[in-house]
Amino acid sequence: MQLLERQDMARQDPKKRRSNFDEVALGYSHEQAQKEASRCIQCKKPSCVPGCPVGIDIPAFIKSIAEDDMDGAIRELKSMNALPAICGRVCPQETQCEEVCVLGRKGEPVAIGRLERYASDHEQGTMEKRGIEQPETTGKKVAVVGSGPAGLTAAAELAKMGHSVTLFEALHKAGGVLVYGIPEFRLPKSIVQSEVEYVESLGVDIQLDTVIGKLETVDELLDEYDAVFLGTGAGLPVFMGIDGENLNGVYSANEFLTRVNLMKAYQFPDYDTPVKRGQRVVVVGGGNVAMDSARCAVRLGANEVTIVYRRGEDEMPARNEEIENAREEGVKFKLLSNPTRILGNESNWVTQLECLNMELCEPDESGRCRPVPLEASEHLIDVDVVIIAIGTSPNPLIPMTTTGLETSKWGTIIADEDGLSSKQAVYGGGDVVTGSATVISAMGAGKTAAAAIDRYLNSKEL
């Protein structure tokens, strides 16, 4: 059999996309999808499937695409993954399903993510809603807290099992990081919206503007519901604890991205929420969050956007594709550099960032090389906006207001492999349990917990 090359996916021209928020990756054409699908050799024992945290039958859905049976492809995807249009776009495939595809041993792996995206977008395009079979109702009530990928998945699964599900979300839009963090040009909000609508169509009652721990506590929810799933994410921004972090113009990535994405500050003044449009922007950090912030800053019109990261490029946790996209858009990388101080003027505006050069030494317990500062290497960079993207931790609001809910020293909720917390009938999953991770792992956790909740509810009946 003649081996085809992996199909490239068209992307918006870097010069153009620097000034718009439209999606960068444009997806496969019908022909490309057919070609790419035909590359999959339909392994009898597919090595790709265990690479997918939700265990999608990858060869089966690809086969359907190859046969132009799009309904079949979508059915296959949706049976394991409630949000394929999202995962196809943002999963770190290179470290998951595609990393272990057999074709990757000799050449390039099958573009599983792009095909997943293609199939889901096809469905969105036709706007045909899958006929949803209404399961028999069990009469059991479950409260799901947080509408990120973990919560949406848990809610969808539980609803499909016939439980009556209410999903509580603190913000005014459902989707978690998918709506407030990941920018439009990487994940169009209309896609998140239609996935949310799908979850609603399963009968899930979504209550927005509801902060659990304030409006109602978890203990109060338990009076009304038979079980609770906590999918509240890791949304508390971490600052560096250096001088000058409270200067005007210094943002947490969460604030910057929330203003830009959720509140649509890039459309100010049509939308009311402002954001400072810096000319010289520095983003501190090396993950997806840092790339997203930098690329938003480019689109807001900055002359110069620089990523300051204390390790080397190989150590950057961001997806390679996103690093490359950022670079194409003109983002500069200042590696092996660590901020030590932020300086400002008399009216409290940030003016400069002081950095130290770093050197990599032997790997630390996380397996990455530990950066060590080089003595007397302090130097200043001129800036007018600084975005701190060095990580987040779970919000303590719920643990603080719930009796008997144990957390780790990092503030994550302690849960067993089923997602059961230290409190009866209370489950958790996603970033709130693992700390910042991925969309698909959060979904996997939501799904596992939903199955465990179902077993628990059934056993309660006996």
Next chain:
Amino acid sequence: MPFKILEKFQIVPTIHQMMINAPKIARKAKPGQFIILRINETGERIPLTIADFDREKGTVTTIFMEVGKTTKQLSTLNAGDSLQDFVGPLGNPSKIEPADKVVCVGGGVGVAPIYPIARAHKAIGNKVVSIIGARSAELLLWEDKMKDVSDELYITTDDGTKGHHGFVTDVLKDLLEGDEPISSVISIGPAIMMRTVAGVTHPFGVKTIVSLNSIMVDGTGMCGACRVLVGGETKFACVDGPEFNAHEVDFTLLMNRLMMYRDEEQQALENYKCERKGCNC
């Protein structure tokens, strides 16, 4: 989930009272807490303190002053209209503990949020002395309500059109110098006023609480927009506050951070005024 406006009127020029149907929030609201609202899809999220609530009727009342685009737009809404979003109760409630004598100091629109706090102190039997101030008599609000919940009420106006001619802090200083010991002072108003209050009480060593109005987005501890410096430590006003020990607050930082979007706010307001006039500028 739109939230219906049940009542809305101007109390004094540029300051409005608005009652919202929000039974769940009303059930949980405590003095000192706030809500965040958004008028419509394109709107900004703005925090307003809960000035009153009625658990039975399921209503929450806020008082707001027209200062920029959002509050001006809010002032054009009427009973029967709805707000797109109304989230709360946010922030920590005031600590209402038995005390001999509590002084409540409210300035400008800050009189409204001080009211439920004064009422709560009164309800547990504390002696409540209130000082309320405004720029001018016509801008003074909730005098009657404050009278109802205070053992003593002092009024000040900057221009002398009512009560003491001067600032709330003048009266506060007199009280502090008086014979009767003061257990604590709680003050809500413009940042500059709260800073002055802190300065006045500090030499007397009287515990002083202020409610900080830093710029907020989510109000749940997720963004850090609201960060303030208290006792040398960075705190998030929305979840760690909004009330803090006044003697530890870095007011200069607070006031500087409140100015962060001055240019954008100006632009938004001008656009809005144009829009309303229907001109094409």
